[in-house]
Each structure stands twice: as structure tokens, then as C-alpha cells.
Amino acid sequence: xxxxxxxxxxxxxxxxxxxxxxxxxxxxxxxxxxxxxxxxxxxxxxxxxxxxxxxxxxxxxxxxxxxxxxxxxxxxxxxxxxxxxxxxxxxxxxxxxxxxxxxxxxxxxxxxxxxxxxxxxxxxxxxxxxxxxxxxxxxxxxxxxxxxxxxxxxxxxxxxxxxxxxxxxxxxxxxxxxxxxxxxxxxxxxxxx
Amino acid sequence: xxxxxxxxxxxxxxxxxxxxxxxxxxxxxxxxxxxxxxxxxxxxxxxxxxxxxxxxxxxxxxxxxxxxxxxxxxxxxxxxxxxxxxxxxxxxxxxxxxxxxxxxxxxxxxxxxxxxxxxxxxxxxxxxxxxxxxxxxxxxxxxxxxxxxxxxxxxxxxxxxxxxxxxxxxxxxxxxxxxxxxxxxxxxxxxxxxxxxxxxxxxxxxxxxxxxxxxxxxxx
Numbered sequence: 001x002x003x004x005x006x007x008x009x010x011x012x013x014x015x016x017x018x019x020x021x022x023x024x025x026x027x028x029x030x031x032x033x034x035x036x037x038x039x040x041x042x043x044x045x046x047x048x049x050x051x052x053x054x055x056x057x058x059x060x061x062x063x064x065x066x067x068x069x070x071x072x073x074x075x076x077x078x079x080x081x082x083x084x085x086x087x088x089x090x091x092x093x094x095x096x097x098x099x100x101x102x103x104x105x106x107x108x109x110x111x112x113x114x115x116x117x118x119x120x121x122x123x124x125x126x127x128x129x130x131x132x133x134x135x136x137x138x139x140x141x142x143x144x145x146x147x148x149x150x151x152x153x154x155x156x157x158x159x160x161x162x163x164x165x166x167x168x169x170x171x172x173x174x175x176x177x178x179x180x181x182x183x184x185x186x187x188x189x190x191x192x193x
Numbered sequence: 194x195x196x197x198x199x200x201x202x203x204x205x206x207x208x209x210x211x212x213x214x215x216x217x218x219x220x221x222x223x224x225x226x227x228x229x230x231x232x233x234x235x236x237x238x239x240x241x242x243x244x245x246x247x248x249x250x251x252x253x254x255x256x257x258x259x260x261x262x263x264x265x266x267x268x269x270x271x272x273x274x275x276x277x278x279x280x281x282x283x284x285x286x287x288x289x290x291x292x293x294x295x296x297x298x299x300x301x302x303x304x305x306x307x308x309x310x311x312x313x314x315x316x317x318x319x320x321x322x323x324x325x326x327x328x329x330x331x332x333x334x335x336x337x338x339x340x341x342x343x344x345x346x347x348x349x350x351x352x353x354x355x356x357x358x359x360x361x362x363x364x365x366x367x368x369x370x371x372x373x374x375x376x377x378x379x380x381x382x383x384x385x386x387x388x389x390x391x392x393x394x395x396x397x398x399x400x401x402x403x404x405x406x407x408x409x410x411x412x413x
Contacts, residue, residue: 023245023281026408029392033235060235097386118371119388119412144388144412146371148335161313162337163371165390167238167412186236192367192392 030069030191034164035076036060037115037147037185039103041086042178044130045094049084049103056081057105057113060186069191074158079105079113088121088130095127099143101183111153119145121170130172133179139172143183164189240390240410242288244295246322248302248405249275255401257349264309265349269402271302271320278322281408292383297324306402308345314338314366314395328378336370338395347400363396363403372409387411 038056041047057079059066067073084103090096101117123129123141133139145166149159168185249272256268276299284294302320309315315337322330340348341364358364370391374384393407 022247022277022279023406024283026242026245026281027392027394027406029408031240036232038231054231060232118373120373120386122386146335146388146390161311161339163335163369165371165412167236169236184232184236186238188238190369190390190392192369192394 027192031188032069034066034187034189037166037187039081039183041181044179045088047086047088049081049086049101051083052081055079068189070193075155077113077156078108081105097122097127099145107153107156109153109155111151113149113151113156116148117145119143133172133174135174137174141170143168143170145185147187162189239413241290241413243409243411244278245281245408246278246299247276248299250402250404252401264307267306267308269304269306271299273300276302293380295324297322308348312340312342312344314340328376328381330374330376330381330384332372332374334370334372334391336368338366338368340366350400358397358399360398363398366395366397368393368395370407
């Protein structure tokens with residue numbers, strides 16, 4: 001029985017909502033840094049994410065708690081990547097900027113965290129630059145993603161309740177016939193409250 | 194790289210890198226460990242305002258599918274006559290970018306919502322925007338919205354026993370979305386390459402989802 005249901009919710013006591021329709025000003029918004037994600041993947045267009053020996057998911061300055069924009073204090077997960085896959089572009093459009101990563105990581109409390117990343121990626125030189133990349137060459141670019149998360153960990157359950165938004169870099173290098181992509185993201189949490 | 198460069202960036206750099214400020218660029222890297230170098234500073238980021246939209250949901254077409262293992266499912270659709278896209282500043286170009294601003298109407302919008310038992314509404318939304326110059330932009334996004342304690346049960350029960358939003362005092366659910374765009378119109382093709390973020394409100398009136406308004410930005 002959900003006890004919250006027994007208490008009538010009176011919206012008269014809540015702040016007045018924003019005026020409706022054809023607004024002339026922007027809604028409030030806040031974003032705050034939550035954690036960073038580093039990942040290496042080989043291949044392309046289909047990617048295989050490499051396991052990490054170090055924490056791939058971490059706070060950049062090793063903080064253990066971050067405060068969400070709405071004031072909630074949450075534990076910062078540290079996790080090592082176990083496996084993952086992904087995709088560049090799209091099977092139907094090789095010039096598409098689409099980026100998808102699915103990462104499975106082991107949290108510091110022993111539970112597994114699945115991270116789904118979807119977004120866009122652009123290389124300097126355009127969408128076909130990675131195809132014409134010379135051997136031993138290096139190509140840089142930027143990537144922007146939105147992530148969703150699944151875990152049974154009670155400590156990190158807050159991750160399952162929100163999307164994070166990643167601003168990142170990608171570096172592609174080819175050696176010994178293997179193309180390696182190195183991703184590095186800062187993940188931010190956002191609220192419209 | 195010297196040993197000192199492996200340490201944390203100075204406090205000034207860290208404070209400058211706070212969200213909302215121009216972030217200090219990271220050059221601190223640790224090459225002493227195997228694997229990729231580790232950053233020791235924030236990456237630059239900003240948001241570019243694209244457009245805003247208002248959606249009025251069609252109460253006649255709301256479809257409640259019932260309870261499933263992952264939650265209760267509801268299909269929602271927008272009303273074409275009361276849903277529109279506009280620029281809050283009534284600008285004709287995207288600020289700081291010079292590309293044409295997006296304004297028009299929402300020809301079609303649908304949402305397959307899953308209302309989870311932890312009072313989170315998880316939505317999978319598709320919207321077709323027809324701009325004033327008749328280009329069509331397809332927008333899709335996921336969103337997670339917290340409906341408050343017992344919120345899912347209140348919405349599902351559909352009863353007005355308590356005041357979960359009224360016409361005068363709607364219950365506002367703050368939402369954050371991650372839209373992507375698709376169009377074949379060359380004038381707006383630049384939007385295909387963007388990952389968006391939407392900040393908005395979902396309004397609940399008498400236990401029913403009624404309206405959605407959002408400001409859409411691009412991650413840059």
C-alpha cells in the first residue's frame with residue numbers, strides 16, 4: 001500500500017505554474033557536472049568496447065558525492081567497463097553522425113551497471129574523414145550523447161531515474177590494421193525545475 | 194610532461210569550469226599508466242537555443258493499454274490545432290548561428306508512455322513539425338519525469354478524489370528530454386547533426402496528462 005496515496009495532494013499549495021502557450025521567455029534550466037566516462041572501442045561501423053583496467057566511470061576530481069541541480073545529494077559511481085558494443089553512422093546512411101554505445105560496467109559495490117549512450121559524433125574533416133584516415137594517422141572530433149542507465153544497486157539507483165548528457169571528445173587512431181576510438185565524456189545532469 | 198602536471202588543476206581552473214561558466218580546457222594527462230590518458234579538467238561545453246514548442250494532448254484519443262511487467266502503458270497523441278513551434282524571442286535566425294529559426298506547427302505527435310512503479314514516467318515520443326515554409330522535421334526523444342509520490346497511481350486511477358491538478362492550478366512535472374531530428378529539407382539539414390536537450394513542463398490536470406511545453410537546445 002502506497003501511503004502517499006492516502007494524503008490528498010493539493011496543487012493549490014504549489015507554486016503557480018508557468019503561463020501556458022506562446023511563451024515569450026525561456027523556462028528555467030540547470031545543469032550540473034555528475035561524472036566522467038572514458039571508453040575505448042575498436043572497429044567501425046560496428047564497435048566493440050574494450051574492457052577497462054581502471055575506473056572508466058568516475059568523478060574527475062575523485063569526489064564521492066555530487067549534488068543534483070535540485071539539491072539531491074547522490075553517490076558518484078566508480079565502475080570498470082566489462083564489455084560493450086556500439087555503432088557509428090547507420091546501416092542506411094554512412095554519412096550519418098549517429099553514435100550508439102552500449103556499455104556494461106562493474107560498479108564499486110559489485111553490481112552491474114548498463115549504460116546506453118545515444119547521440120552524435122563529428123570528426124574534423126567531415127563524416128567520411130574516418131574512412132580515408134591514413135595508416136598510423138590520428139583523427140579528432142567531438143561527440144555529444146544522452147545516456148540512460150539500468151542497475152539494481154540501491155546506492156546508484158538515482159541513475160535509473162534520470163538521463164545524463166555528455167559533452168565529449170573522440171580520437172580515432174589506426175595501428176596494426178585495428179582502428180581504435182577513444183571516447184572521453186563529461187556527463188551532466190539537468191533539471192527544468 | 195612533468196610530475197607536477199599530473200596533479201589536479203589549480204583551484205581557479207576548477208572554479209572556472211563550473212557548469213554555466215566557460216570551462217577550462219583540460220591538458221592534464223597521466224601518461225604513467227597503461228591505457229588511454231586520463232583527463233584532469235572539464236571539457237568545454239555550451240547550449241545553443243533552437244526553438245520552443247507547446248503541445249496540447251488529445252484527451253479523446255488517450256489509450257490506456259493496462260499494466261505490464263515494466264509498468265503501465267498509455268498512448269498519447271497531440272492536437273494539431275493547439276500545438277505549435279516557435280522562437281520565444283520571435284527571432285528569424287538561430288541566435289549566434291545565423292541559420293533560419295524554426296517555427297510552425299506540430300502536424301502529428303505521439304507518445305508511448307510507460308508509467309513505472311517507482312513513479313517515473315518513461316516516454317518515447319515522436320513529433321512531426323511542419324515549419325512555416327512547409328519543411329517537415331521529424332523529432333524523436335526519450336524522457337524521464339518524476340510524477341511525485343503516488344503519482345503513477347493517481348494518473349492511472351483517473352479519479353478526481355484529490356486535486357492532482359486543476360484547470361486553474363495544473364500540476365507541473367519538470368521534464369528533461371534528449372531530442373534528435375531528421376529532415377530531408379536542405380534548409381534545415383543542419384539540424385540532423387545535432388544532439389538536443391529539452392527543458393520543459395508536463396502539465397497534469399485532473400489526473401490526466403494535458404499539455405507539454407519545452408525549450409529545445411543543442412549540445413555544442
